Amino acid sequence: DAEITQSPRHKITETGRQVTLACHQTWNHNNMFWYRQDLGHGLRLIHYSYGVQDTNKGEVSDGYSVSRSNTEDLPLTLESAASSQTSVYFCASNSNTGELFFGEGSRLTVL
Amino acid sequence: GENVEQHPSTLSVQEGDSAVIKCTYSDSASNYFPWYKQELGKGPQLIIDIRSNVGEKKDQRIAVTLNKTAKHFSLHITETQPEDSAVYFCAASLTQGAQKLVFGQGTRLTINP
Numbered sequence: 001d002a003e004i005t006q007s008p009r010h011k012i013t014e015t016g017r018q019v020t021l022a023c024h025q026t027w028n029h030n031n032m033f034w035y036r037q038d039l040g041h042g043l044r045l046i047h048y049s050y051g052v053q054d055t056n057k058g059e060v061s062d063g064y065s066v067s068r069s070n071t072e073d074l075p076l077t078l079e080s081a082a083s084s085q086t087s088v089y090f091c092a093s094n095s096n097t098g099e100l101f102f103g104e105g106s107r108l109t110v111l
Numbered sequence: 112g113e114n115v116e117q118h119p120s121t122l123s124v125q126e127g128d129s130a131v132i133k134c135t136y137s138d139s140a141s142n143y144f145p146w147y148k149q150e151l152g153k154g155p156q157l158i159i160d161i162r163s164n165v166g167e168k169k170d171q172r173i174a175v176t177l178n179k180t181a182k183h184f185s186l187h188i189t190e191t192q193p194e195d196s197a198v199y200f201c202a203a204s205l206t207q208g209a210q211k212l213v214f215g216q217g218t219r220l221t222i223n224p
Binding site for chain 2: 033035040041042043044045048058059090092099100102103104105
């Protein structure tokens with residue numbers, strides 16, 4: 001079955017370190033999204049991509065970057081982790097006309 | 112840009128009773144309004160959606176209503192069961208698919224036995 005997977009599921013890091021969260025989907029979807037989930041804020045869009053080599057900033061993009069070198073993957077990089085980036089991160093994907101599918105989430109703690 | 116407000120943030124109902132969650136949106140151009148259910152430790156999953164050319168949509172015990180004039184839409188769950196306990200998110204976008212979704216803050220629904 002097609003799916004979307006995130007790794008790692010849990011990570012603890014220190015302030016200032018670079019962190020990369022992986023997202024891999026096997027649906028061959030054009031569109032991929034990264035959201036962060038925080039209590040009281042719901043799901044907020046960090047970055048998104050509509051295809052290979054395409055990336056766009058979302059609502060809360062400061063301190064994050066993404067790259068899209070193939071259809072299946074959209075890794076999210078925190079260049080210099082900050083305590084404010086402690087959160088649960090969700091990757092999602094869809095086709096141009098289809099339902100948005102989410103991964104299981106990656107819980108990141110920045111100490 | 113679009114802004115979606117969701118209420119209440121928490122909701123507790125007795126098993127068998129109905130639950131209603133309400134959302135308002137700001138961009139009158141939005142045309143697609145999905146609802147997602149998130150169980151503990153999982154990613155959100157689509158449970159029902161509605162487009163602006165429809166006022167109401169039902170799927171078994173769940174229904175969504177849309178008032179485009181007032182820019183609000185609601186999720187109705189009837190005959191609630193323990194497995195309905197979860198966090199529910201509303202969202203809005205210009206169209207289904209490519210356009211990015213803007214989510215509400217979420218509602219934690221607890222069904223009491």
